[in-house]
Amino acid sequence: MPDPIDAYLDAVMSFARLAPADERRVRGELADHLHELVARHSELQNEEILAMFAKEFGDPRDVGYSIAKSKGRFRTYVKKKVRRLSIGAVVLVVLWFTVRANVAEAFKVEGNSVAPLLNPGTRCVVYKLAAGYAPGDVIVYKPAEDRSRRFLGIVKDVDAATGDLHITRNGRPELSVSHADVVGRVVLNTR
Amino acid sequence: MQDKDVSGDDRSQFLKGVARTLVLRLLSERAMYGYELAAALAQRSEGIFALGQGTLYPLLYSLESKGLIEVAREELAPGSGRKRRYYRVTPAGRAELDSGLTTLRDIARGMRLVLGAKYA
Numbered sequence: 001m002p003d004p005i006d007a008y009l010d011a012v013m014s015f016a017r018l019a020p021a022d023e024r025r026v027r028g029e030l031a032d033h034l035h036e037l038v039a040r041h042s043e044l045q046n047e048e049i050l051a052m053f054a055k056e057f058g059d060p061r062d063v064g065y066s067i068a069k070s071k072g073r074f075r076t077y078v079k080k081k082v083r084r085l086s087i088g089a090v091v092l093v094v095l096w097f098t099v100r101a102n103v104a105e106a107f108k109v110e111g112n113s114v115a116p117l118l119n120p121g122t123r124c125v126v127y128k129l130a131a132g133y134a135p136g137d138v139i140v141y142k143p144a145e146d147r148s149r150r151f152l153g154i155v156k157d158v159d160a161a162t163g164d165l166h167i168t169r170n171g172r173p174e175l176s177v178s179h180a181d182v183v184g185r186v187v188l189n190t191r
Numbered sequence: 192m193q194d195k196d197v198s199g200d201d202r203s204q205f206l207k208g209v210a211r212t213l214v215l216r217l218l219s220e221r222a223m224y225g226y227e228l229a230a231a232l233a234q235r236s237e238g239i240f241a242l243g244q245g246t247l248y249p250l251l252y253s254l255e256s257k258g259l260i261e262v263a264r265e266e267l268a269p270g271s272g273r274k275r276r277y278y279r280v281t282p283a284g285r286a287e288l289d290s291g292l293t294t295l296r297d298i299a300r301g302m303r304l305v306l307g308a309k310y311a
Contacts, residue, residue, distance in 0.1 A: 012245075029225055030248065032273040036226040037244075058245030066249035070256070 004049040005034045008060060015064025019077035026067060033057070103128055104184075107140065107150060113169040114138055114152045122191045128184035133158055133165055138186040141167075141177045150183060207250070210240060212291030214250060215259065215284055222263040222277040225251065251278060259284035 009027055018026060034053060038044075041052055057063065109122040117138060118124060126140045133139060137155040142148075153167030156174055163179035210232070217223065217231055228251075229244040254260045255278070263279035280288065 033226045058243035063245035070249040070252040
C-alpha cells in the first residue's frame with residue numbers, strides 16, 4: 001500500500017490543479033501537517049490513517065477545491081502567463097522596429113564599393129543618430145536613382161553649410177550625397 | 192466550475208467567518224505554522240473551532256494573497272527534511288484584525304442583549 005500521506009495529497013492535488021510552484025509549496029506544507037497528525041495517531045494502520053485524514057483534515061475533494069479557490073488554478077496561471085508573454089512579445093516587436101527605423105540597423109555588405117575597408121559578406125551595424133560626419137567615416141545612404149537600395153561610401157569631405165557629404169565609392173572620385181539621403185554611419189562590423 | 196460549498200451547514204459557514212479574525216489574532220501574538228495554528232485554535236476554543244484542519248490552509252492562502260499575513264520564516268521540521276512555514280500578521284492584517292474584533296464584539300453584545308444572559 002502506498003504511503004497514506006502521499007495518497008491523500010495526490011487526491012487533494014488532483015482536485016486543486018494548482019500551478020507547479022504553488023503545488024510544490026502547498027504539498028510540502030500539507031505534508032508537514034499530515035505527518036504531525038500521523039504522529040498523534042501512531043496506533044493507526046494505513047487504511048485507518050486515510051479515514052482519520054478525511055475526518056480530521058477534511059474530504060480531499062473539499063480541501064482541494066477550496067485551496068484552488070484561494071490559490072488560483074494552474075489554468076488561470078497559464079492564462080495569465082500567456083497574456084503577459086504576448087504583451088511582452090508585442091512590446092518587443094514594436095521596440096525592435098522602432099530601434100531599427102530610428103537608432104541602428106544591421107546590414108550585410110554585398111558589393112565592393114568600400115573594399116577593402118568592408119568586403120562583401122561582412123555584416124555591419126549602422127548608427128542613425130550620428131550628430132555629424134567626418135572624413136574617413138563609412139556611411140550608408142539612399143542613392144537618388146533607387147531609394148529602396150542602400151549604398152556604402154567613404155566620407156571625403158563635409159559641406160559645412162548644407163551638411164551634404166562628398167563621398168567616394170569603388171575608389172572613384174567624389175560623389176555628392178544630400179544630407180537627407182544619409183542613413184547613418186557604420187559603427188560596428190564583423191570584418 | 193465546481194463551486195461546491197465545503198460543508199454546507201450554517202454552523203461551519205459561521206465558524207469560518209469568525210475563524211478569519213481568530214487566525215489573525217493568534218498570528219498577531221506570534222508567528223505559527225499550520226499545524227501549530229490548528230492545534231492552538233482547537234485547544235484555546237475548547238474544541239469549538241476544531242474545524243476541519245484542511246480548511247485552515249485555504250484561509251491562510253487567501254489572507255496571504257490579500258497581504259494580511261506573510262511568511263515570517265521557513266524552518267525544517269525537527270527530525271525530517273520537511274519545511275515549515277511560519278506565518279505572521281502584516282500591518283494591514285493588524286488593521287483588519289482590529290476591525291474584525293470590533294465586529295465580533297458588536298455581534299456578541301447584540302446577541303447577549305437580545306437573547307439574555309442565559310445564552311451569552
